[in-house]
Amino acid sequence: MPENTLIHDQTAGIERLLEIIRQLRDPQSGCPWDIEQDFASIAPYTIEEAYEVADAIERQQWQELKGELGDLLFQSVFHAQMAHEAGHFTFQDVVTTMSDKMVSRHPHVFADESRDKSAAQQTRDWEEIKATERAGKDQKGTLDGVALGLPALLRAYKLQKRAARVGFDWPSAQGVLDKIAEESAELVEARDELTQDAVEEEFGDLMFVMANLGRHLGVEPEAALRRANAKFTRRFEGIETRLAALGKSPSDSNLDEMEALWTAVKAAERSPQDTE
Template sequence: MPDPRPDALIHDPDGGMERLVEIMRRLRDPETGCPWDLEQDFASIAPYTIEEAYEVADAIERAAWDELKGELGDLLFQSVYHAQMADEAGHFAFQDVVKTVSDKMVARHPHVFGDESREKSAEQQTADWERIKAAERAGKAERGTLDGVAAGLPALTRAIKLQNRAARVGFDWPSTGEVIDKIAEEARELVEARDQMTEAEVFEEFGDLLFVMANLARHLKIDPEGALRAANSKFTRRFRAIETALAARGKRPEDSDLAEMDALWNAAKAAEKQT
């Protein structure tokens, strides 16, 4: 006779984390699960995991707190999904995930959970955090300065992490002035590449310029991903203003020209500065 407890748990609104884990287990049940879920593997689910993380960030950026609850749930479900597949493969279970991150947080906060003093600056706490992480990497046989920086990170974010690692061992420009000089140099090289070099060489020079721009952001203590998201939002806002103004004239962007749209862009920009 089937055990009635899993069904009761699945339909229990107060079932908590145990309920979510059971829902995931049932979705992947070889006999009664969802056909789509049963076809998935780590690689096929990974893009959804990344997408859900971005949707969390988007909700936070828009201060959409009602939406954030659901987006955090979607992201949590991704962790449960990967843990279920790992459990099926005999790698680890969800409780192992919970234990691992809990142990890590306790070990990395000796000033909270251990006997170290809390009377230290934020800078000292950051230095201690990095020292502990370096010891963890050594335990994983990650000996190189850049070992452990995930290749799957967004490129700008990974650039910052790589540069931060290199800077800790002294490989860094001493001030923003040198970085700006390097940006000018890379820009010149890109122009030369455009005029004289192959498509592959242009691609490489453009990447070099972006990498140095990320370094400038690091020196200015700016999150380049956040800055670019803000620029994207500004562009979207102003282009929509162009579309609205054109619609009032009975036109669409494809019915306009660059001069008219540029004038409307400047008008939208001026209006924003007045608010």
């Protein structure tokens, strides 16, 4: 099929997208911006697109999700095209690798292993299979393979989860709570007596332990913080709405007034029937 025909064929599926990326990267006739990109320059966009997928899901915007998943797929194809140009691998290699991985990690579906097991047992089996895969990659350390590029809070959670597998963990959440109190005191001391660098270090320690508390409580800290961000955004927008009804903006207000409005917004959330 001629290249231009393929590009304009809306029924051509993934082959159409692969050809579009190939032509965008063509050194002679492609897009200058796309040609200039490399793995490092594209990686931040890949991370951003993954978060936009999560955002659409959280807001239950399913038509937006369709577009965001397409954007994320574009990132995968873009990376695969650059890898193909460098002689590393092709997009088909990516597909084959993922397919093989899924078959290998689901012997209870694609092999003769019994499906009669709990979700918890399947999770344990999954982790054992991944540990075997890491050993095959010469990842000997317990923490090997926890990606450096993860958001720091999520990486802290995963590092602690890995350490817990080999017994390096508090036996209960109470131990974590005690550690939080200790780290909080150290942060106050650093604020009052030490350098800004020391303050940052102690603040990081406190954040790290907070992530561990989330794990002990069965809370994924990144998701919990996203939820808190959304709540703060919703309530602050409520303040702005109430101020606008008074012909004001936050810059025209003061802390006492905004605190009172914040309390009113919270009360309205608890009592949806309240139309004040």
